[in-house]
Structures are given as structure tokens and as C-alpha cells.
Amino acid sequence: MFKILQKTFSVGTATVDYPSIAPRLAEQFRGCPEFDFAAWSDARPAANACPTGAIAVCDRDGVRQVTVDYGRCIFCGECAEASLDGAVRMTQRFELAATDRRDLVLFAEYTLHPDGSHAELQSATSGPGAEIPGKRIAAAIHNLLGRSLSIRQVDAGSCNGCEQEIVALNNPVHDIERFGIHFVASPRHADMLLVTGPVTRNMELALRKTWAATPDPKVVVAVGACGISGGIFGTNYASLGGVDAAIPVDVYIPGCPPRPEALLHGILLALGQVRQRMSSHPRG
Amino acid sequence: MKTFSKELRERFPKQVLTVEESVSGQVTVLLNSSDATVITRHFLTERQARLVTVFAEDRVKAEGVFYNYYVFDQLGDPSWVILKAPISQDHPSFPSLAAELPSVNWQEREIQDWFGLEAAGHPNPRRVALHDNWPDVHPLRKDFPLDTVLPAFEGERHVYRPTLGEGVFQIPVGPVHAGIIEPGHFNFAVAGEPILYLQLRMFYTHKGTEKLFENLPIPRAVFLAESISGDSAFSHGAAFCQAIERAAEIEVPQRAQFMRAILLELERIANHIGDAGAIANDVGFVIANAHAGRVRELVLGLNETLTGSRVLRGMVAIGGVRRDWQRDQIEAIEKTLAVVEREFRDLTAILQSSNSTRERLERTGILRPEKAAMLGVVGVAGRASGVDLDVRRDHPYEAYRHLPFRVPVYQAGDVRHRLQVRIDEVGESLQIIRAAVAQLPEGSHRAPQQPIPPGRCALSAVEGWRGEIVHWVRTGEDNRLERCKVKDPSINNWPAIVETMEGNIVADFPVINKSFNLSYSGTDR
Ligand code: SF4
Numbered sequence A: 001m002f003k004i005l006q007k008t009f010s011v012g013t014a015t016v017d018y019p020s021i022a023p024r025l026a027e028q029f030r031g032c033p034e035f036d037f038a039a040w041s042d043a044r045p046a047a048n049a050c051p052t053g054a055i056a057v058c059d060r061d062g063v064r065q066v067t068v069d070y071g072r073c074i075f076c077g078e079c080a081e082a083s084l085d086g087a088v089r090m091t092q093r094f095e096l097a098a099t100d101r102r103d104l105v106l107f108a109e110y111t112l113h114p115d116g117s118h119a120e121l122q123s124a125t126s127g128p129g130a131e132i133p134g135k136r137i138a139a140a141i142h143n144l145l146g147r148s149l150s151i152r153q154v155d156a157g158s159c160n161g162c163e164q165e166i167v168a169l170n171n172p173v174h175d176i177e178r179f180g181i182h183f184v185a186s187p188r189h190a191d192m193l194l195v196t197g198p199v200t201r202n203m204e205l206a207l208r209k210t211w212a213a214t215p216d217p218k219v220v221v222a223v224g225a226c227g228i229s230g231g232i233f234g235t236n237y238a239s240l241g242g243v244d245a246a247i248p249v250d251v252y253i254p255g256c257p258p259r260p261e262a263l264l265h266g267i268l269l270a271l272g273q274v275r276q277r278m279s280s281h282p283r284g
Numbered sequence B: 001m002k003t004f005s006k007e008l009r010e011r012f013p014k015q016v017l018t019v020e021e022s023v024s025g026q027v028t029v030l031l032n033s034s035d036a037t038v039i040t041r042h043f044l045t046e047r048q049a050r051l052v053t054v055f056a057e058d059r060v061k062a063e064g065v066f067y068n069y070y071v072f073d074q075l076g077d078p079s080w081v082i083l084k085a086p087i088s089q090d091h092p093s094f095p096s097l098a099a100e101l102p103s104v105n106w107q108e109r110e111i112q113d114w115f116g117l118e119a120a121g122h123p124n125p126r127r128v129a130l131h132d133n134w135p136d137v138h139p140l141r142k143d144f145p146l147d148t149v150l151p152a153f154e155g156e157r158h159v160y161r162p163t164l165g166e167g168v169f170q171i172p173v174g175p176v177h178a179g180i181i182e183p184g185h186f187n188f189a190v191a192g193e194p195i196l197y198l199q200l201r202m203f204y205t206h207k208g209t210e211k212l213f214e215n216l217p218i219p220r221a222v223f224l225a226e227s228i229s230g231d232s233a234f235s236h237g238a239a240f241c242q243a244i245e246r247a248a249e250i251e252v253p254q255r256a257q258f259m260r261a262i263l264l265e266l267e268r269i270a271n272h273i274g275d276a277g278a279i280a281n282d283v284g285f286v287i288a289n290a291h292a293g294r295v296r297e298l299v300l301g302l303n304e305t306l307t308g309s310r311v312l313r314g315m316v317a318i319g320g321v322r323r324d325w326q327r328d329q330i331e332a333i334e335k336t337l338a339v340v341e342r343e344f345r346d347l348t349a350i351l352q353s354s355n356s357t358r359e360r361l362e363r364t365g366i367l368r369p370e371k372a373a374m375l376g377v378v379g380v381a382g383r384a385s386g387v388d389l390d391v392r393r394d395h396p397y398e399a400y401r402h403l404p405f406r407v408p409v410y411q412a413g414d415v416r417h418r419l420q421v422r423i424d425e426v427g428e429s430l431q432i433i434r435a436a437v438a439q440l441p442e443g444s445h446r447a448p449q450q451p452i453p454p455g456r457c458a459l460s461a462v463e464g465w466r467g468e469i470v471h472w473v474r475t476g477e478d479n480r481l482e483r484c485k486v487k488d489p490s491i492n493n494w495p496a497i498v499e500t501m502e503g504n505i506v507a508d509f510p511v512i513n514k515s516f517n518l519s520y521s522g523t524d525r
């Protein structure tokens, strides 16, 4: 036992200070891609290379509509590699969680040259819609502390990659308990369902039952590209796609898998929603 | 190869049509009927071979038949032997081997579900992958489109074996579990505390992966391979790329082979450390788990430095790896591993210092060597129960033929020895990585990209951290795949968990299950 105590002391605090302080990222870490729509000379190579269909082009009457969906993105970097004009760049951004699915989607519209490359940018949305910096969330939770939050995790069909990072939230480095957030064993004790996907046909019923067993008010967080949209699996005979194909979702956390800080960012964002709902519909 | 072919044809003149070696080290034996029983028996008894996997392919449109493939691994022989048995569409049935060979129980039923080919004489021919509420569809047939919309789901109909006898109760657990783990259903029959038997139901996370492989261009399919089983993203990705490389005869540059070996070992180290912590946690040793979590983070940080991803995604590519390493990245390997090694040594010391932990782990969840061999158990769980297999040694790939290591094998087969295999393997992996870094050749990290020729078949196997991963591909037109079969080690090992239950109590189940730590997604695909 002495050895154990010695170990505990010699290690000291291992915990990172996210979100008050930005996390230490490896210089090589790949976050989401960034698009310079005005400089983009052709979206097709990126769309062709994108493994999940996160980048889609639709040409009609000499006009191209380009959609970029961060809810499908697996941060692989293929689009940046394929776009030789440098208009697509990988960034280190990961604080992408959003409360509105539409905030994860960008649009751009181009007129076209005869060879199919872009002539002129007609319109575009900028940046992932509602990017909320971790620091702001940290400030928000400061006022909200006082009661703990209970999370029930549900794997509705994932590859288990997202679960790996969710498990990491509980290690001493990410230590989610410092926010009074606990993972619980039963939906009956949960305020929040943290759901990974894609929702499979074989899990749909179990997911609906778990949701029904969670007392109101409750918040549902969809984790990862698969939880948001079905990710690389999309929808098929065995997959319904994202979590919101089965139950209502309040917060979406992009990534494949989202790194622990990205999960924390999304969970803290959802926490704000829990508080709001608690004050308007207190549990009896 | 010549003598093998001659011997086999002389011995089985009525069954064997041709013997070919179109990919080096992979011998395909074409049979003249769907009946592989006699030759399988010959391989298992006289050639001391092991049946690695059984799977099917729909070649009706191209050749007018279905095929079943039986992959064998022969003791002491690095070549694989693949029996290829045609099944006519008018008589969509093949003789089941499950009664004498329990290891193919689920795999034959997958073939029934996915291809509509009957495993005739199967002792338990119920559905396995498509749950009972599915309509009568066979998704891996070519005339079944990937995006078929099936009628809405209507409740469950699965009937578990009824409990027999007075005082025997059923305890159903799952598919949604208490912890952060994947979904599956466990049905325990108990008499008081002791478990009488356990019934498993899997395939909750079946998401059409093998079908999806047939619908993606090959370069994109690499990312799907990374999503077969998230804790083995790199191993499955590498197994897939290697299958394509063998099919298309792409030479992977030496440097890339060493880089892959380093990353495969980092995946093993990260998972083994995580498991060591989780096993300790399940017997109440929370501090050990916290320590393991910290050490694991060091490895994940190194992964990020080397690949841009904590879990090694987006790195492996057809022909090599996507990005080369700079000097400082390679130096980070040495530096990080020095700390990991020290910290891991402390962790094992902590684990071994606790008598109460040792007591809980010793003689818990025993898998006897005879049982393990009979069930075809592989990987960590196999090696803890006397099954001396390791793809890295038995069928060397990537840089492993240049990297010396020891394969730990124990006979006790309890939780403690499944933990011990992991502890030993972390040590071996550290040595492998050091040797690989020391020998890391200069040169290119990726072969030039080229279109993949159609109509080529190849098998590939990788020793993932959990055990033997096998991919088999047939390439198609337009840089696509006709078929990709995925065999995760978990599919071999689930039945073993059932065997370990006897004499244990339900409270021991979590730690027994954790000591196997099988992949549900890898099983269900
Ligand atoms: S980084 Fe995202 S958008 Fe770009 S190719 Fe990969 S999945 Fe597609």
C-alpha cells in the first residue's frame, strides 16, 4: 500500500486545465478542415476524395452548389491534400459542438467555367456556424456549479472509437468529475444521454427504450460523425444514420472520434441546456 | 507447393479440381462441390491445420455460383490454404461443419443470414447477425442494394433457452450496459450465486460494413477499414491495405513497413495498458486504473505526434503511410517510450503488490487449453490458454521478419494470465519499436498511387492487439471492390467466454469479460 501512496504523491496533479486553458496539442494534430471559398478554384477533387461525403457538389445550369458538412467530417485531411490551390487547409480546431445541426453545414455557390472549375463565388457561409470557444463555456459553467450532472452513455452502434475517448474523460488527465459530472449506470438516474452512432437497426429499439426510461427534463448529446449523421456508414439497410433519426438531439459533437476536450466542450455546452430546462421544468 | 498440389490431387481425385498459388504464400484449392467436409477433416487431423475462418461470396452474376471459402493455417507453414467450394444457386445449401467444429458456429450462420445459403445439419441454425425481427433478406447477395429501406422494426422475438429446474433463474443483461462499453446481450442462468450457463446474443452493432466495402472506391474504403473496430483502427486499416497491396502486387517501401510496425505496436501498447487498468478497476483497484489511464495518455499523445490522431486514424494508406516522419517525431518515440516503460513498470509493481487483487484474478474465468484449442481461440486469450499463435511470427508481414520478439504463452487460462500476457507483450512491443526505430530505413513512405486491377483476390492477416485479424478481398472494376471479408479475432473468442463461466458467480463476469475485452463492432460489422 505504501508504494501506491508514494505513486499517487509523486505524480501530483496530472489533470489538464481545459477549458480554462487551451489544451496542449501535438503540432501534427488534425482538427477540422477550413475552406477559403473565395480562393477555391474547384471543389470537385476534394469532394471526390472525401471518404464520407462531407463535401458534396451539385451542378445545375452552370451553377455549382457546394455543401460542407462538419457533421460528416472525420478530419482525415484528404480534401486539403486533393485541393491543389491551397484553398482547403487542415486546422487544429476541434471546439465544434453545436446545438443546431444546421450550424455544422456550410454552403457556397459558384458560377462555372466551361471546364467545370469555379468562375466566380456567388455566395458563401463563413466558418462552422456557432463555434463557441471553450473559455466562454468555462465562464458559463462557473455560475452553474452547485449540482452534479449525471450522464448515461449509450452506444447505439458505434465502432467503439468514440467510446475510447469517452472512457478517457474519466482518467486523471481529463478528469471530468472535477466539474461534478458523473457517468451513471442507469438511465433512470441520468440527466443526459451521451449517444454514439450510427444507430443500427438492431439497436434502435434499445435506444428508444433507454430514452423513454430517462426522466424529463433530459438532454441528448450525439457524439462523433456517426452519431451526428451516420458518418462513414451513412444510412444503409442496417444503419438509420445519426442519433436524431431515432430520438431528439440537443447537442452535436463532431469528430472521429472527438478528442476528450471536444467531448468536454460539447458536454459543457449541453450542461447549459440542462440548467435552463431544470429551472423551467423542475423534476418532481 | 508442387508436392502439396500433387499430394492433394492424388489423395482427393474426386473432390479437388485445381490447386493454384496466384498470390505468393496463398494456395487456393478449388473443389468440385459444396462439400468441404472430407478435406477439412484431412487438414485438421493429418496436417495439424487450424480453420481460421469460413465465409461466402456471391458470384452468381459472374460465374453462376456462390462460393464458400475455408481458410486454413498449417502448423509450421507460412502459407495459407484456402478451400473454395462452389454452391449452386438451384441448391443453395452446404454441409455444416459446426457439429464437429464449434468454432464455425456463428460464421456459418452469418453465411445463412447474409447469403441465404443453408448450413445443412447445423445444430443451431437460428439467425445470428440479422435479428429475428428482420424480414427475409440476404444483404450480401449482389441483387440486394446497400440502401434498401426495410419495413419498420417491430419488437424482438428471440427466444432464449428456457431455464430448467427448480431454483434456476435467468438474469438478462444488455444490450445497453451499465458501463461505457459496447452493446450485446448476456443471458445468465444461475442457481443461487453460481452461473450455470450463459447465452450470448451479438450483432447489435451490425451496420452493413462488408456490403459498404463493395460500394466505396478503394482509397476511401481504407477509412471504413479504420472504423471496423475503433480500438484497432490501425490494425484493421493495415490489414485492409495489405490485402489490396497483395492483390495488386504493390510493393510497400521498406520505410513504410517499419513505420507501420511501429504504429501497430503502439496500438497494442495503448490497449494493453488500458486493459490492465480496466481489469484492476473491475476488482476494485481504482488507483491502479487511474495510473494506467495516465500512462495510456502518454501513448495517445505520441500517437497524435506521429499520425495527427490519438487513435492512429488517417495514417495508413494503400502502398504505405500518408505522411512521413521528421527527425523530431522519431525522437519523440524514444523519449515518450522511456517514460512509458518506467511508468508501466511501476504499474505492474502496484498490481502485483496487491494480494487482494491477485486473489480475485487468479483461478477466475478459467479457459482450459483443450477448450481453447477446440474453440479456435486466438490472440491474447489464446496465448493465456496455451494456444501458441501469433501472426507476426507465423506469417511474417511488414517489417516483422527483421524484428526479434518473444511470444508469451501460458497454460493457466485465468484472468490473471490474460493480464500477464498483456504485461509481457507491452515489454516486447517496446523492444520491437526500439529495434524498428534503430533500423528505420531512409526512402519513400508510400508507393506511387496507381489504379487497382480488377478480378484479383488476396488474403491478409495482421496480429492486432487482440489477436488475428484477417481480411480477404476481390477487386472489381473502376478501382472498387467486389467483396471484402473481415474477420476480427473477437468472432473466434466469444464462445470461449461462455466456457469460462462455469463455477464463477455473476459478480465475476465483468472482470472476466474485460480480461477478454472483445470487440462487439468487430464481431457485428
Ligand atoms: S477532412 Fe472532412 S471534409 Fe475533408 S475529406 Fe476528410 S472527411 Fe471529407
Ligand code: SF4
Residues within 6 Å of the ligand: A158, A159, A160, A161, A162, A196, A197, A198, A223, A224, A225, A226, A227, A231, A232, A255, A256, A257, A258, B227, B230
Ligand atoms: S465517429 Fe468515428 S470513432 Fe466514432 S463511432 Fe464513428 S467511426 Fe467510430
